[in-house]
Amino acid sequence: MEKIIVQKYGGSSVADAERIQRVTKHVIQQKKNGLNPVVVVSAMGDSTDHLIELAKSINPSPSSREMDVLLSTGEQISISLLAMSIEAMGYKAISLTGYQCGIQTDPFFSKAKISDIHPDRILSELDEGKIVIVAGFQGMTENGDITTLGRGGSDTTAVALAVALNATACEIYTDVRGIYTADPRVVKDASQLKDISYDEMLELAKLGAKVMHPRSVELARKNNMKLVVRSSFELEESGTNITEVKQMEKAQVRGVTCDDNIVRLTVPNVPDKPGIAYKLFSMLAAKNIHIDMIIQNLNHDAFNDISFTVPKDELENVNSIIEAFIKEVGASPLLIRKDVAKLSIVGTGITSDANIASGLFGTLYQLGINIEMISTSEIKISCIIDESQSKLAVNEIHSFFELNHVI
């Protein structure tokens, strides 16, 4: 089957009958253009929140298996309505749930990972000229149990299907026009990127640009599947392409992000013995806690201060683990600093261009902003700064790198 295009519409794009009809027209237009659309949809608007509320009124901590049975109904409702809407316009359509289109997952309810896709049913429906509508966010275990894919689940369904179907592209329709050089709510003259590489997108996604979950971008990169982020409200806009962008000689900053959902932790006076940092971080890793930046300072003879950042919602879990660590090795009490933010610039090759790092640090210096921690990767430079100064910093750095002119 040729010219398959996978399109994914989020919950806000199918929130009511009128929006479903708008999606319908767009999908039919693709069909008229000679493409074979496979459409992945999320649950309508905030219907998932209502189901969660209902569940909590019955059981404050419901089992994740039963939550998945419950929540998967949300997408099942959307797919049937979109199929009906397409049929009302005189086109052939068929809705398929996660298991009906062969999406097999591991058995980790509420955060399942796709293990395999058997797209035979989708292909045979496309062969019959139907527009295929697929429930995002869900799959089935080998045992026949319904699973949901957790955060970024519907995007992941779309990318995984695009790969399995050998689609020409995977379009993610959302409530913004594409990927921006900075959060447009923070930086007024942020500009939309026409193209971005998987790696840059991954960094932006991880650093708090919430348009796409890193998980689905990673899957696309691994399989070299072209992603397009577009607006379902402004369908005339062309969006942002996420592809294997050709490497330019000149490194260029592509975006500035700021994540204030972090907390900085410091364990002072840790005895300077081999393996002691390993001990701390393996205790945290055992509880699956994502550690971000780490700095170890030699404080004075035979004692170190170890600082690192974690997401704010992990603080409670982390606290109890560190208490145990401090007790065991005999360090000083934990210091917690919540009012910090992580400011980052992203762009392929930027760490190898000394002018870029010095431009970043110089701008912060001129603003009188203290840099508490620094970390770098091949394509990003991150600084921990005071949260109260983060908006000012993002705007100034955006200007300094002339990101309002980026194409």
Added chain:
Amino acid sequence: MEKIIVQKYGGSSVADAERIQRVTKHVIQQKKNGLNPVVVVSAMGDSTDHLIELAKSINPSPSSREMDVLLSTGEQISISLLAMSIEAMGYKAISLTGYQCGIQTDPFFSKAKISDIHPDRILSELDEGKIVIVAGFQGMTENGDITTLGRGGSDTTAVALAVALNATACEIYTDVRGIYTADPRVVKDASQLKDISYDEMLELAKLGAKVMHPRSVELARKNNMKLVVRSSFELEESGTNITEVKQMEKAQVRGVTCDDNIVRLTVPNVPDKPGIAYKLFSMLAAKNIHIDMIIQNLNHDAFNDISFTVPKDELENVNSIIEAFIKEVGASPLLIRKDVAKLSIVGTGITSDANIASGLFGTLYQLGINIEMISTSEIKISCIIDESQSKLAVNEIHSFFELNHVI
């Protein structure tokens, strides 16, 4: 697996969190009593109506395949909530959709019939000590498509499962206490029956006692599965048993029903030729129209009047067929009488006891009520009378046969 009991709870029994918790307690009590409950539930309250409304706002005549995908979510929500509720009380439970518990159907969407049940999954979950919660009203075709079973669907799921699991009984929990000698809204001193035979129940169900759909009663009779109709609001009440009641020597009236959802049709002056009645009724049968009572009177030489009754909602379909028939054979224009009701008495062997028939006709005579048509079967006698007199007649006949004393 021994001591399996199948219980079915209708939509009003699981309409909100509080009612779900009441059902939970009752189910757990059965488990404590040493039984292995398999619980079939319908969609919550009027949630199905909301889904239908949503569909119609998008497509006035949606395909039945997509309607089934949509409507089956209602039961899926109920089963997960009931399972969570049982888990909240510290018992093990698991919810299973129609296809997960192996309910295979034919491919007639919105009115599918169960073709087979593979209860392996249910049995293995029961073996692990779990209370199994099953979505009523739904199944899956061989092709993997979701179907719904149409009217009486959840009761049918329950009975079919009880048969497949070789359960000790199938309990139908509803919003009335059981089966009554007459509709308690019409006859104030109607009494609840402790036992009733499948045949009597079938007649009552067909004659308009709406507690159970004939379809599920027929399935129970075919497999000799004991049915119990009980109230989910008054759980201390024991309900009505529907079983193969031992035949008594003395015939006894067990119930009086009245169905005013019928219309009487008369085709006057049909030529008296062989095969002409066959022609009319085969034309109607071809359109799957259920004809009830039929009377053919010799009117005058070589011409007959043919009268019969059909459900009121079939009138439109019937009309066009009869017009064609009249045109073809040259009969007089159709006469339609809408203000009639069918009054019936039900009881095994009553037609073989002349006193019962004469008691019925005599009572109607003394009330000055004209009998327009009569039909009998082994266990029922039905009369078509004027609709305006039906309530009076039901009450007087109920008294005449002393049904307020029936046990």
